[in-house]
Amino acid sequence: MLTVNDAFRKFKSRLELTDREQTNASQRHKEVREYVATKFAVERDFLTGSYARHTKTKPLKDIDIFFILAASEKHYRDKAPSVIVSDVYDALVEKYGASAMRKQGRSVNIDFGVKPDLDDNTDHRILSIDVVPAFAAGDDFEIPCTDTGKWIKTNPKIHAEKAVNAHDAYSKEWKGLVRMVKYWNNNPKHGEKPVKPSFLLEVMALECLHGGWGGQFDREVQALFATLADRVVDTWPDPAGLGPAISDGMDSARKQRAQTLLKEAGRQATVAIDYVRKGQNGDALKARRELFGPRFPLS
Numbered sequence: 001m002l003t004v005n006d007a008f009r010k011f012k013s014r015l016e017l018t019d020r021e022q023t024n025a026s027q028r029h030k031e032v033r034e035y036v037a038t039k040f041a042v043e044r045d046f047l048t049g050s051y052a053r054h055t056k057t058k059p060l061k062d063i064d065i066f067f068i069l070a071a072s073e074k075h076y077r078d079k080a081p082s083v084i085v086s087d088v089y090d091a092l093v094e095k096y097g098a099s100a101m102r103k104q105g106r107s108v109n110i111d112f113g114v115k116p117d118l119d120d121n122t123d124h125r126i127l128s129i130d131v132v133p134a135f136a137a138g139d140d141f142e143i144p145c146t147d148t149g150k151w152i153k154t155n156p157k158i159h160a161e162k163a164v165n166a167h168d169a170y171s172k173e174w175k176g177l178v179r180m181v182k183y184w185n186n187n188p189k190h191g192e193k194p195v196k197p198s199f200l201l202e203v204m205a206l207e208c209l210h211g212g213w214g215g216q217f218d219r220e221v222q223a224l225f226a227t228l229a230d231r232v233v234d235t236w237p238d239p240a241g242l243g244p245a246i247s248d249g250m251d252s253a254r255k256q257r258a259q260t261l262l263k264e265a266g267r268q269a270t271v272a273i274d275y276v277r278k279g280q281n282g283d284a285l286k287a288r289r290e291l292f293g294p295r296f297p298l299s
């Protein structure tokens, strides 16, 4: 029978980006970039967000592409953020059709119509891409935010550096743990995601995983859920110190709900540890699959 640590290792690897997924993501990137370049003057574009940092969970969806617009598009920067978001949306509808498109606060989502199976497998295909229009602002970028009606500053390079440093300081187990809690967050059993945006989990993990890797996944996960539950009600600024607080995505009712669900997850993690202590390994694996979802292995 699979030991607990082996089960977690397998779970971790099932949340890793595969070569075939990367190939599919770059094909989609190329296709979207070529089309967007026919509609807007684009200086450059790149894959970013959790995808680029390897903190994206499975199934792979909402992969962010930043499109840095050229000076000739700068007139958009003087208009409300909703104007560029609408124009990008309209342009993409022409190619992908309205049913595949969704306007979001800071981006436009293109859904490729891929449906995961019961085990969350997608045959190595990505589900969707977020097209994020952006302008360069010195070393940073400005992106539209229709929720606040303002342009916000961001710097993916700083977020990436913080993630790399945290990962190195945690015996290179940090990103794996982040993908696991984000996978828990995406579990459809919750209905609405407990923590929104899921980037907040990564931001919290920069502080909530400290003191070094202890060597046991079950203990790490239990402690992480408990700490996240304690601190999810706090205010969490942008780690780059540029954009609005990442925790602004939740009001106090939503924070309370997240706290309750994270506490419950911590309790389930404790129950799973007790099963192992009692020699009920099979029950421990089932409890974790229940906690995380179908990518947690039973054998």
Ligand SMILES: Nc1ncnc2c1ncn2[C@@H]1O[C@H](COP(=O)(O)OP(=O)(O)OP(=O)(O)O)[C@@H](O)[C@H]1O
Binding pocket: 048, 049, 050, 051, 055, 056, 057, 062, 064, 152, 153, 154, 155, 156, 159, 197, 198, 199, 202, 238, 242, 243, 244, 245, 246
């Ligand atoms: N409030 C903010 N201020 C500044 N930058 C932000 C803010 N929110 C998000 N970002 C940047 O934009 C990127 C994309 O945002 P998004 O919400 O898609 O997060 P993500 O890390 O890609 O997580 P997910 O796995 O849910 O897609 C983030 O990775 C981060 O670099």
Ligand SMILES: [Mg+2]
Binding pocket: 049, 050, 051, 062, 063, 064, 130
């Ligand atoms: Mg994203």
